[in-house]
Amino acid sequence: MLIQNPIPDATRSRGLETLADFLPRAGRAYAERRNFDLGPEDRDNVSTLSPFIRHRLVLESEVLAAVLERHSREAADKFVQEVFWRAYFKGWLEQHPSVWHDYRRDVNACIAALESDADACAAYDRAITGATGIDCFDAWTDELVRTGYLHNHARMWFASIWVFTLELPWQLGADFFLRHLLDGDPASNTLSWRWVAGLHTKGKTYLARVSNITSYTNDRFNPAGQLAATAAPLIEEARHDFVPLGAADSMAIDGDFGLLVTEEDCIGLPLDLPAEPKAVIGMSAPSLRSPLAIGQAAAAFAASAVQDGAARAGECAGREAEFLESSRWEDALLEFAGRHDLGAIVTAFAPVGPVAELLERAASRLAGEGIELRRVRRGYDERAWPHAGKGYFKLKSRIPELLDFLGA
Ligand SMILES: Cc1cc2nc3c(=O)[nH]c(=O)nc-3n(C[C@H](O)[C@H](O)[C@H](O)COP(=O)(O)OP(=O)(O)OC[C@H]3O[C@@H](n4cnc5c(N)ncnc54)[C@H](O)[C@@H]3O)c2cc1C
Known part of the structure; x- marks a missing residue:
C-alpha cells in the first residue's frame, strides 16, 4: 500500500x-x-x-x-x-452543452445574489468553512479543502445535505467542488450535482440518510436528527436540447505543426501524429473553472499535470517543451505559431468546459492568420x-x- x-x-x-x-x-x-x-x-x-x-x-x-x-x-x-x-x-x-452554459451563468448569478442577502451569505460561508454543526458535513468540507479528494459516497451525501438540508443553490455546491477537487471536472461534477438534485434523471433525487451514513462510514458519523427527511426534486424551466456530436478533426497534416498539451489531456504521447511536432507547448488555465478563487491544491495539480505531459511530449519529439499558465490562449498560441513558423497546432479534443472555450476562441483567431488548430478526439471517446x-x-x-x- x-x-x-x-x-x-x-x-x-x-x-x-x-x-x-x-x-x-x-x-x-x-x-x-x-x-x-x-x-x-x-x-x-x-x-x-x-x-x-x-x-x-x-x-x-x-x-x-x-x-x-x-x-x-x-x-x-x-x-x-x-x-x-x-x-x-x-x-x-x-451532446447537451446548454447544461454547462446555464450552470456557468447561474454560478455568477448566485454569487451576485449572495452579495445582497446577508443571511444567505452567512449560510454559504458556514457550509464552505465547515461550520454548519453537522459533523460529517463539516469533516468532508475540511477533507475536501485539505486534500482535494472526497470518496464518491461522501460526495453524494455532501451534495444531498447541501441541497436538501442546508437548502443552498446546487450551483454553488458544484462550484465549491470544482474549485477544490483535484479531479474537478465539468461533466462528472455538474451532472452528478444535477443527478442528486433531481435534474438529471428528472424527478429522481438522492436523499442522504442517517442510517446509510452511519453504516458506510463504519460509525465514524451519526448525524441523527440533523438531516432533511425528504428531498423534493428541484425544477428548472430550461430545456436542454440534444446536439449531435460534431465530426472530429483529422490528423492528416502537411507541413510543420506544433503540439499543445492542455489539462484535459496530459498523456503527452502522440495522438497518432503523422510526424514529430516541431515544437511543444503546455498551457493551463485552472483559474477559469470558477469566478471564485480555485483551491491551491487543485490549481497546482492541473498546472503540474500539464507540465509533466508537455515535458514528456517534448522528450518524445526531441524538443524542449514550453509551458505557460495563462487565460489568453489566443495571443499566446499566435505568438508560439509565429515564433516556430507553424502552419498548424494539434491538440487533444477538449470536452465541454473552460479549456474547450479557450480553444474555440484561439481557433478563430489562428484561422484569421491562416493557422489551423486541430482538435483530435481519442478513439475511446469517439466510440463511447x-x-x-x-x-x-x-x-x-x-x-x-x-x-x-x-x-x-
Ligand atoms: C456530487 C458529485 C460530484 C462529483 N464530481 C466529480 C468530479 O468533479 N470529477 C470526477 O472525476 N468525478 C466526480 N464525481 C464522481 C466520483 O465521485 C469520483 O470520480 C470518484 O469518487 C473518484 O474516486 P476514485 O478514483 O477513488 O474512484 P473509484 O471508486 O476507484 O472509481 C474508479 C474510477 O472510475 C471513475 N468514476 C467512478 N465513479 C465515477 C463517476 N460517478 N463519474 C465519473 N467517473 C467515475 C473515476 O475515474 C475513478 O477514478 C462526483 C460524484 C458526485 C456524487
Missing part, C-alpha cells in the same frame, strides 16, 4: 504507481467494499485514480487493460463500470460518447464491445 501524501504528485509516473498498487484490489474486493468511506487515512477500498484519469495522465484504456489483465471481466465488472461513468458524463454533456443517451444503461450495455475494441 502506498502511503498517500494528502496531495499526490501530478505526474504520469505517480498515476501508474497508484494504478499498480490498486490492481490486486480492483476485482471482487472493490465490488464488495467500494461504498465504504473509511476516512482519509484509509482509501484501500477505492483506487484514488480519478485526478490522474481526469487529466489524462493515465488513460481510461490503460486502466481498463491493466485491470483486465489481472482480473476476469466478471470479477472486475463493478470497477470497469465505474470507469465508464466518466465517458457517459462527458459524452452526455458534449455516442452511447451516452438518456441513462447510463445504453452505454453500459456496450461495454463488452468497447472492451473488445480496446483489446482489454
Whole structure:
C-alpha cells in the first residue's frame, strides 16, 4: 500500500504507481467494499485514480487493460463500470452543452445574489468553512479543502445535505467542488450535482440518510436528527436540447505543426501524429473553472499535470517543451505559431468546459492568420460518447464491445 501524501504528485509516473498498487484490489474486493468511506487515512477500498484519469495522465484504456489483465471481466465488472461513468458524463454533456452554459451563468448569478442577502451569505460561508454543526458535513468540507479528494459516497451525501438540508443553490455546491477537487471536472461534477438534485434523471433525487451514513462510514458519523427527511426534486424551466456530436478533426497534416498539451489531456504521447511536432507547448488555465478563487491544491495539480505531459511530449519529439499558465490562449498560441513558423497546432479534443472555450476562441483567431488548430478526439471517446443517451444503461450495455475494441 502506498502511503498517500494528502496531495499526490501530478505526474504520469505517480498515476501508474497508484494504478499498480490498486490492481490486486480492483476485482471482487472493490465490488464488495467500494461504498465504504473509511476516512482519509484509509482509501484501500477505492483506487484514488480519478485526478490522474481526469487529466489524462493515465488513460481510461490503460486502466481498463491493466485491470483486465489481472482480473476476469466478471470479477472486475463493478470497477470497469465505474470507469465508464466518466465517458457517459462527458459524452452526455458534449451532446447537451446548454447544461454547462446555464450552470456557468447561474454560478455568477448566485454569487451576485449572495452579495445582497446577508443571511444567505452567512449560510454559504458556514457550509464552505465547515461550520454548519453537522459533523460529517463539516469533516468532508475540511477533507475536501485539505486534500482535494472526497470518496464518491461522501460526495453524494455532501451534495444531498447541501441541497436538501442546508437548502443552498446546487450551483454553488458544484462550484465549491470544482474549485477544490483535484479531479474537478465539468461533466462528472455538474451532472452528478444535477443527478442528486433531481435534474438529471428528472424527478429522481438522492436523499442522504442517517442510517446509510452511519453504516458506510463504519460509525465514524451519526448525524441523527440533523438531516432533511425528504428531498423534493428541484425544477428548472430550461430545456436542454440534444446536439449531435460534431465530426472530429483529422490528423492528416502537411507541413510543420506544433503540439499543445492542455489539462484535459496530459498523456503527452502522440495522438497518432503523422510526424514529430516541431515544437511543444503546455498551457493551463485552472483559474477559469470558477469566478471564485480555485483551491491551491487543485490549481497546482492541473498546472503540474500539464507540465509533466508537455515535458514528456517534448522528450518524445526531441524538443524542449514550453509551458505557460495563462487565460489568453489566443495571443499566446499566435505568438508560439509565429515564433516556430507553424502552419498548424494539434491538440487533444477538449470536452465541454473552460479549456474547450479557450480553444474555440484561439481557433478563430489562428484561422484569421491562416493557422489551423486541430482538435483530435481519442478513439475511446469517439466510440463511447455516442452511447451516452438518456441513462447510463445504453452505454453500459456496450461495454463488452468497447472492451473488445480496446483489446482489454
Ligand atoms: C456530487 C458529485 C460530484 C462529483 N464530481 C466529480 C468530479 O468533479 N470529477 C470526477 O472525476 N468525478 C466526480 N464525481 C464522481 C466520483 O465521485 C469520483 O470520480 C470518484 O469518487 C473518484 O474516486 P476514485 O478514483 O477513488 O474512484 P473509484 O471508486 O476507484 O472509481 C474508479 C474510477 O472510475 C471513475 N468514476 C467512478 N465513479 C465515477 C463517476 N460517478 N463519474 C465519473 N467517473 C467515475 C473515476 O475515474 C475513478 O477514478 C462526483 C460524484 C458526485 C456524487
